[in-house]
Amino acid sequence: MLFLLIKWIHVLSAITAVGANVTYGIWIGRASREPNVLPFVLRNIRLIDQRIANPCYGLLLLTGLTMAFMTRLPLTTPWLLTALILYAIAALLGIVVYAPISRRQMRLLESEGFESPEYRSVAKQSTWLGILVTIDVVIIVFLMVVKPALWG
Numbered sequence: 516m517l518f519l520l521i522k523w524i525h526v527l528s529a530i531t532a533v534g535a536n537v538t539y540g541i542w543i544g545r546a547s548r549e550p551n552v553l554p555f556v557l558r559n560i561r562l563i564d565q566r567i568a569n570p571c572y573g574l575l576l577l578t579g580l581t582m583a584f585m586t587r588l589p590l591t592t593p594w595l596l597t598a599l600i601l602y603a604i605a606a607l608l609g610i611v612v613y614a615p616i617s618r619r620q621m622r623l624l625e626s627e628g629f630e631s632p633e634y635r636s637v638a639k640q641s642t643w644l645g646i647l648v649t650i651d652v653v654i655i656v657f658l659m660v661v662k663p664a665l666w667g
Contacts, residue, residue, distance in 0.1 A: 518585055518586075521578050521585070522578075524574065525582065528572075528574040528575045529571075529656065532567075532569075532575065533653075533656060535567055535568040535571075536564075536645075536648075539560050540645060542556050542559075543556060543560070543642075553624060553629060554621070554625060557620065558621070572605075575602075583595065594661075594665055598655045598658040598659060601655050604651060608647070609648060613641070613644050613645070616640055616641050616644060620634070620637045623637055
């Protein structure tokens, strides 16, 4: 029963974290049509990331590792190891690259405005990085669900 409870928390965390993240592009796209609401949207996306999505990603790692240890699944199992490497990449990109770009985007929007070339450049970087991290996370979800035999 404990394993199933941990698995439920794991799946619920994945739904919440990934679900939140995949909506950000829609919110930003819609708000970009009305730039006066864009600061509000960007601040709230950041709030959702900090208080909901990112804690859920942390919970995913904790519950995932707990389930692996409970079932004695080696962390070197190819699909699991690949997913852990992709998780580390996503986390590093989020912390080291995306967070600073996101803060800069907000500052530029407030100081120079939506039409400034510098804001547009940083917003484009943010968009592409968001797409890259989303693809990374979708691959992780695939690996977790399908558990493919990747090599030898």
